[in-house]
Amino acid sequence: MTGTYHIWTIGCQMNEADSRHLASQLEALGFVETRPAMEADIAVLNTCVVRQQPEDKAVAKLTDLGGVKNARRPGMIIALMGCMVGKREAEDLAQQFPFVDVFMAPSQTDVLIDFILQHDAYSHLNRAQLELADYRLPAVNREKAITAFVPVTLGCSHACSYCIIPYRRGPDRSRAPEEILSEVRALAAQGIKEVNLLGQIVDRYGFDLEEGLHLAWLLKEVAKIDGLHRVRFLTSHPAYIDEELIRAVAETEKVCPYFEIPFQAGSDRILESMRRGYTQQEYRDIISNIRKWIPDASINTDVIVGYPGETEEDFMETLKLLEELQLDLVHIAKYSPRPRTLSSKMKDDVPEEEKENRRIRLDELTARINAGKSAELFGQTVEVLVEEFQENKNRWRGRTPHNKLVFFEYNGDCLGQLMNIRIDWTGPFSLIGTWVDSQETSS
Ligand code: SF4
Structure with missing residues (x-):
């Protein structure tokens, strides 16, 4: 054994995928x-x-680690990775946290690997050991992981007014198809049954590659890989998802009838200020088109409440749109300005109590819609991909193709x-059932 590592991860599935990749690299080094x-x-x-x-949580963790390193473990290597690290920010962060050895922007795991390979304590390691790491699950996942996340586009070029991602992850670019397909084949060979193809705007896959390389093509190719039961993709953007x-x-049978399409706000005025690039009616049309082809599709969305200038009337449009479209799950975020974004220059004029009030009202509506949708499944038999055994509750946990938790x-x-x-x-967010042998599934 060369030494020990620990990776703490917060945030989106893209971070999960980066952490798994880094773990497999570290394990390849021993x-x-x-x-x-x-x-x-x-x-x-x-x-x-x-x-x-999440930024506050990371700062608290980092401060604790710095205390330990300074007090009793001076040889410990501390690395800060992900969206906290941008070019300019790395310099400020180095001043603020002088005990951090390595700063890595999202997906830049090689920065830490290079640091380790040049470190006196690890001079016996060499780059050749990394050869296998790219397509290998880290040990902790190897025995029990059933699902995996595979980034297919990196970065985002959309520049929504409130979003910090383009500043931290750079412009969007697609990974080469051979690289993605080799990775998924390797994951399937290690026992992975479901892959989630990831992108900040996953529907943009292929825009910068040769003609004809579209996410639709990639989904069909991934679905052909032996051993996989299911394929999902996220996150879609209303301005790019197409027929x-x-x-x-x-x-494509293995591709789950499941979409994640954030609408963020129901009011056209707010959507325009957010620079989202679509109207309420255009979003409605996308949902209709999905339901025309896949009547029972499951559709999740994201909504921001309390964006600068959002009036009660604007918020009511969000509520009305959700009530009308009956989407499956809504991730609700209260607006908070992020540095350097366009909206951070606007007045954050919706008081905190009002943001909380809107969050609660939206949450109540979502729970009501979800409860109704879940109730429709009562008595039906669904197909569940089993992901985990919960020892403390003595039960199994899995998901339907529509991503319902069972x-x-x-x-x-x-x-x-x-x-x-x-x-x-x-219940609104989960289902409980009984195993039945060889019956027709209905979800
Ligand atoms: S919200 Fe999504 S689409 Fe908009 S800039 Fe951020 S990552 Fe890109």
């Missing part, structure tokens, strides 16, 4: 995962700054299998 972070020889914090709260993609989902009891090992489960209890 490092072994340990916890807690303060006991590791290499401690990595993979951060998110989309809102203030070719929707039809590919409808026509719990059930089963004596035996069914990890990674597709199980037919009859739904006996429904």
